[in-house]
Amino acid sequence: MATIKEIADRLGVSISTVSKGLNGATDVSIELRQTILDTAVEMGYVTKRMKKEEHRKLCLFIENMKYEAAGDFGYDIVLGFRQAAFRDNWRVEVLPVTPGFQAQEKYDTFMLKNGYSGAFLVGFALQDPWMEQLQDTGIATALFDNFVWKNPNVAYIGTDSFEGIDTAILHLQELGHKKIAFLNGSLHSMITECRQEAFYDSMEAHGLKVDPEMVANGYYVAESAKDFVPAFVERGATAIVCGNDLLAYGVLKECERLHKRVPEDISVIGFDDLPMSAVTAPPLTTIRQERAELGKCGYMALHSLMNHVSISKTLLRPAFIKRKSTAKAVDR
C-alpha cells in the first residue's frame, strides 16, 4: 500500500499538498486535486475514509482477460473504472472469476451477500452462467462488451466495432488490397461476433469479395496465428485483419517464419492498440480502443443505473492508428 510520501515523490509536490488534495482542501486546484486522487488510486493508497466506509463498495468482475501489468488489455479499463469510482467515494474490489465460480452461486445472491451496490463485468463469454441471470437482475450492472436486451438495470459499454473494422478495410482498399483475410477470436463472445459481422458488412460495402476460407476463429492469443496464417498465405492473402493486437503479434511472427515480409508482401492490422503495438517489428497499424475511458464510462453508466437512469449502451469511437505494418498491395 502506497504512502502519502510516495505519492508526493511521484508527483513532485509536497506531502502537505497531497494531503490537502486527498482531503478536498479548496486551496488545491481542481485539476491538481484530480491528479492526486487518480495517482492515489493507481498506487493503491487507501484513505481512512475508504477504510471506514466499507459498506459503499462496487465489484469489478473480470474473466478471460489479463489486467495486472500495465501492458495488459484490462489494465487501463480496471484503472479507469477505479479512478472514476473513487471520485464518488466508492471502494472497488476487483475479482477475477471463472464459469465454475459463477455456477456455484447466483449473481444476485453473491452481490447481496457481499454487500456490493453494483458491478462492472469485464470479459464475460456469452455462455457464462451469470450472463443468462443478468436478463432479470435487479442489481445495477455495467457490462464491458456485452449487451442484455430489455433489462433497465443493465448497461453495455464498448467501442464501435463496425466503425473500427470499416476504417481498416477502407485503408486496405485504398492501398489496392483485394484478398483480405480476417483472423478473429473465439465466436463465444458478443464482440467477436460483432467484429465478424462488421468484416462481412464492410467488405461488401466496399465492393470486396470475402473468401470464406480466409475468415477464421482461433483464440485471442498470439499462438493462434500459426493455425491459420499458412492457409491464408496459400490462398493468396495480401492483407490480414486481426480481431485483436495479440493475434496480430502472432501473425507478424508467423509471416517471418514463412519468409513473408510485412508490409511488403503482407499487410497486417490489429485491434486495440496495446502499448507494445508501437514497438513491434514493424510497428503495428491498428484500431485503438481508449481503454481508460472505457473504464470511466463503465463507472458513469453504473452510476446512472444506481440512480435509476437506464443507460442502455455507451459506445466510444475507435481511432485508426497508422504505423508501418500496412503498405500497397503487390500483385502476386
Added chain:
Amino acid sequence: MATIKEIADRLGVSISTVSKGLNGATDVSIELRQTILDTAVEMGYVTKRMKKEEHRKLCLFIENMKYEAAGDFGYDIVLGFRQAAFRDNWRVEVLPVTPGFQAQEKYDTFMLKNGYSGAFLVGFALQDPWMEQLQDTGIATALFDNFVWKNPNVAYIGTDSFEGIDTAILHLQELGHKKIAFLNGSLHSMITECRQEAFYDSMEAHGLKVDPEMVANGYYVAESAKDFVPAFVERGATAIVCGNDLLAYGVLKECERLHKRVPEDISVIGFDDLPMSAVTAPPLTTIRQERAELGKCGYMALHSLMNHVSISKTLLRPAFIKRKSTAKAVDR
C-alpha cells in the same frame, strides 16, 4: 428573470439558504444545493458569475420541435441539458433554427463567430444543410436522435427505438392482436426510419405479418391521423402503434369520429409519454422516453467530446407505460 426570493418561495426554504446554495457554501447539503441550482436554471435565474463569464457558452439548436411549454416534447430535453451544463458553469443559449437559417452560414463559421465551445442539436432532419457539414466538423457537437459516421467530434444521444417498438408489439401479441398498423412521422428523419425498421423487424421476430398498406408516414402531429386511420380501420386493424404520442392523440380522436371504441375495438399505443398522455380519454399506453435524462446525457456527451473523449453514442432504455388504451383483440 427569477429572483432569489422567488426560488426560496418555490422551494420553501429561506433566502439565505438559496443564496448559500447558489454560491456553493458547504453548510448546505449536496442534494439541496443541487435542487437549488436545478430550480434556479428552471426559473431562469442568472447568477453574477454567469453574467460575467460570457465566453464560456454552449448553444442548443432546436428545430421541428416545440419546447417552450412544460407539456412540449422538447421542454424537458432543453431543461435537462441546461441544468447539467449549469453545474459546470456553462452558459447555454437556446436557438430555434430552420433549414433556411442553416443555408445562410456554415455550421463551423456560425459556432466560431459566436464564440460557442460546443453545441447540442435537437430535432434536425436528415436533409438539413448542417447535417452534411457535421461529417467534417472539428467542433464538439452532440446530436439528439441523429448519428454521424466516423467523426470523433460528434456524438449521438437517444432512446433505443428497437427495444421500445418491440415491447409494444410483444404487448399487442400477448393480447391476441394480429392486424397491427403503424402510423409514423415523416421519413426524412433518422429516428422515423429507425422506428419503421424496428416495426418490420419486431413483427417478423414475433411471427406477425406486416400489411404494407397498414404502414404509413404522415407528420408528427395529431392532424395526420385522419389521413390514414380510416384506411387502417377499413383493412381490419385491431391495433395502431404510433411513432409519437401526438399522432396517437389524433388516432384517439379519429377513432371516436369513426365510432370505434378504444380499447374495445381498437388498441392504440404512442411513443414518448408526454405529460398529457396520462389524461387522454382513455389514458394512453405508450413508450416513455426520459427526456430530462436525455438532455443531461446530451450535456455529458458534449462534455466528453470537449475533453477529447470520443463518445459515439449513448442510448437510454425506453420504459413501457401500460395505461388504458390497449386491450384484448376482438375477432372482427
